[in-house]
Amino acid sequence: MTLxxxxxxxxxxxLTARVLPWLAGATAILLLVGLYQAAMAPDDYQQGATxxxxxxxxxxxxxxxxxxxxxxxxxxxTLVWRHPLADVAAKAAAPIGAAFTFLALVTGSLWGRPMxxxxxxxxxxxxxxxxxxxxxxxxxxLWRAVDDPSRAARAAxxxxxVGALNLPIIKFSVDWWNTLHQPASVMRMGxxxxxxxxLIPLLVMAVGFSLLFVTLHLAAMRNEILxxxxxxxxxxxxxxxxx
Amino acid sequence: MxxxxxxxxxxxxxxxxxxxxxxxxxxxxxxxxxxxxxxxxLDASGVxxxxxxxxxxxx
Numbered sequence: 001m002t003l004x005x006x007x008x009x010x011x012x013x014x015l016t017a018r019v020l021p022w023l024a025g026a027t028a029i030l031l032l033v034g035l036y037q038a039a040m041a042p043d044d045y046q047q048g049a050t051x052x053x054x055x056x057x058x059x060x061x062x063x064x065x066x067x068x069x070x071x072x073x074x075x076x077x078t079l080v081w082r083h084p085l086a087d088v089a090a091k092a093a094a095p096i097g098a099a100f101t102f103l104a105l106v107t108g109s110l111w112g113r114p115m116x117x118x119x120x121x122x123x124x125x126x127x128x129x130x131x132x133x134x135x136x137x138x139x140x141x142l143w144r145a146v147d148d149p150s151r152a153a154r155a156a157x158x159x160x161x162v163g164a165l166n167l168p169i170i171k172f173s174v175d176w177w178n179t180l181h182q183p184a185s186v187m188r189m190g191x192x193x194x195x196x197x198x199l200i201p202l203l204v205m206a207v208g209f210s211l212l213f214v215t216l217h218l219a220a221m222r223n224e225i226l227x228x229x230x231x232x233x234x235x236x237x238x239x240x241x242x243x
Numbered sequence: 244m245x246x247x248x249x250x251x252x253x254x255x256x257x258x259x260x261x262x263x264x265x266x267x268x269x270x271x272x273x274x275x276x277x278x279x280x281x282x283x284x285l286d287a288s289g290v291x292x293x294x295x296x297x298x299x300x301x302x
Contacts, residue, residue, distance in 0.1 A: 049246040053256045060260070095270075099263050107256045114249045212264065219271045226278035229292070230285065237290045 007084055009225045016218045023215040030208035037201035044198070053111040055201055059209035061104040064132060065167050067097030067213065071139075072164040075157035085221070087153035088228070090160060091143055092220035096213060098136035105129060116180055124173035125181035128166060135163045149228065 034055065044051035071093050077086030108126070109119045120126065139156055146152035174183045185193045192199055246253050 049253060050249045052253050056256060056260045099267055103260050103263055106259060110252045110256045114252055216267055223274045223278055230278060230281045233285045233290050
């Protein structure tokens with residue numbers, strides 16, 4: 001099966017039906033291993049046991065941006081190549097990305113209270129992630145507000161690409177501005193500053209959450225394809241009844 | 244495993260993540276059943292796809 005074949009929704013449904021159980025199994029195994037490693041990880045010398053929040057906060061924060069990146073590629077697929085599954089992929093990813101962003105904000109807040117002494121601070125990192133969350137909600141509202149799917153797809157694609165400008169702002173906000181949020185400690189010039197005792201569980205959880213996203217995304221894409229099939233069949237039914 | 248004085252923050256974080264992930268899984272599963280049911284109803288009413296396949300054929 002080639003990439004071109006995947007442009008056909010029916011072939012996509014057939015492939016994902018075979019792949020999804022394996023993906024779900026691999027996700028469950030990785031997350032269970034990651035949770036065990038996170039539970040066994042030592043306390044941080046400064047943060048104590050609150051460092052355990054990092055193992056769920058950081059993967060959710062990474063995914064909040066990664067999912068928007070996936071949606072931006074899909075937006076290009078909609079606007080440039082008019083790929084039939086591009087808008088399906090973007091629309092299916094939005095609620096999942098919004099959920100990851102919400103979790104990044106809330107777990108960050110619950111980590112911040114004991115470490116910074118406050119649940120929230122209007123600094124550049126926190127505010128730019130909050131804007132990302134609001135953009136996810138705005139996009140979801142846009143898809144619901146426009147009746148014609150192709151018009152909704154084009155409008156959502158443009159908004160997604162404009163919103164992608166926020167991604168480098170989020171990533172480099174801790175370098176460009178003086179923020180309460182700590183600077184990058186895993187993906188940074190000069191290598192990671194995290195000890196292996198924290199880095200390994202963090203990477204396992206990050207891969208586990210990434211696989212969780214892929215699994216949920218493919219399942220949500222299947223639902224979206226079926227929803228569009230229902231819509232087109234209902235329109236056929238209505239035109240047959242009118243004739 | 245002792246979580247010290249910040250147990251409530253750590254437990255709340257993990258519980259919330261588990262709840263939201265579970266909600267996503269349940270929402271997607273219910274949505275799938277809902278769409279399959281709508282396709283079944285369209286099949287029953289005699290509407291067929293342009294390819295001639297049944298509406299419920301999701302292979």
